[in-house]
Amino acid sequence: MQIGIRDWAVHSDNGAFLRFLYSSGPKYGILRQMKVNEHLRNTIFEVIDNQINADDPPETALTLERLKSERFSEFQAKQLIGQAVVIEVIDAIKNKKPYNEQRYLRNLRNLPKEPQE
Numbered sequence: 001m002q003i004g005i006r007d008w009a010v011h012s013d014n015g016a017f018l019r020f021l022y023s024s025g026p027k028y029g030i031l032r033q034m035k036v037n038e039h040l041r042n043t044i045f046e047v048i049d050n051q052i053n054a055d056d057p058p059e060t061a062l063t064l065e066r067l068k069s070e071r072f073s074e075f076q077a078k079q080l081i082g083q084a085v086v087i088e089v090i091d092a093i094k095n096k097k098p099y100n101e102q103r104y105l106r107n108l109r110n111l112p113k114e115p116q117e
Helices: 005-011 014-023 040-056 058-069 074-094 103-111
Strands: none
Touching: 040 058, 040 074, 058 074, 058 103, 074 103
């Protein structure tokens, strides 16, 4: 089953996801977590891979290539892109708001600078 950012709320354990994010460190817990949650990281990377494979939005693949050209490894680049994904997931779940594509694309353009809410 492919999971995209728009499908996240339907195909994930929202409560566990939010508990992880809020208990793992400042902001969204992705950068300064005490223990790596490999399942969560792999799920976020799956979202990124699905966006790249579907070319939706095309900016995800372009951002990955740009970050790699800036000497980030593919893994590091996906971690950075994952921060922008997580902003959208949290907003959709916590505030029951639809996916904000404009903010997502803005955050991708600004990477490696930390994404803004």
